[in-house]
Amino acid sequence: MKLAKPSSLSKVEIPMAPMIDIVFQLLIFFMLNLKIVAPEGNFNINLPVSAPSNAPSDVNLPDIKVGLRSDRDGNLVQLTLGGNNLGNDNAAFERLNAEVLKIIGRPGNPLTKDIEVELDADFECQYKYVVKAISRCTGRFDQRTQAVTRYIEKIKFAPPHKPK
Numbered sequence: 001m002k003l004a005k006p007s008s009l010s011k012v013e014i015p016m017a018p019m020i021d022i023v024f025q026l027l028i029f030f031m032l033n034l035k036i037v038a039p040e041g042n043f044n045i046n047l048p049v050s051a052p053s054n055a056p057s058d059v060n061l062p063d064i065k066v067g068l069r070s071d072r073d074g075n076l077v078q079l080t081l082g083g084n085n086l087g088n089d090n091a092a093f094e095r096l097n098a099e100v101l102k103i104i105g106r107p108g109n110p111l112t113k114d115i116e117v118e119l120d121a122d123f124e125c126q127y128k129y130v131v132k133a134i135s136r137c138t139g140r141f142d143q144r145t146q147a148v149t150r151y152i153e154k155i156k157f158a159p160p161h162k163p164k
Contacts, residue, residue, distance in 0.1 A: 063116050064118070065082055068121040068133060070121075076126070081100075094136070116155065117137045121157070138155065
């Protein structure tokens with residue numbers, strides 16, 4: 001006995017146009033949600049200023065301790081470098097810049113890469129004085145040449161202490 005194939009069984013066709021639409025919608029969705037991440041790490045390369053000298057590299061420059069003393073309102077009362085009082089006016093920060101330059105010798109000195117500035121600010125000290133101290137320790141801006149001269153790269157803060 002011979003069985004006949006039913007004519008109701010035909011080839012199933014999958015519509016391709018909606019599938020292509022879905023693929024492109026997914027592609028656009030993932031492209032719009034892509035977040036480009038900046039490369040991590042410090043790529044600041046410090047090249048030597050001149051040829052290395054024959055001087056011994058065992059010279060240890062001291063760490064610089066800067067103190068910012070303030071009153072209860074946060075106004076600067078005293079700026080100190082080591083044990084030296086530099087004052088409390090705007091010229092005190094310029095004196096701080098000059099004293100740091102005396103300590104490091106010359107800008108770009110390769111021995112200064114290991115020097116750290118430790119800032120010890122009072123609890124109430126206003127932020128603007130801390131920023132001024134940081135900027136004067138790290139270098140200076142020359143108005144004439146419009147260039148920044150770097151002194152010191154490393155800055156750390158002393159542990160915070162409550163006011164007396």
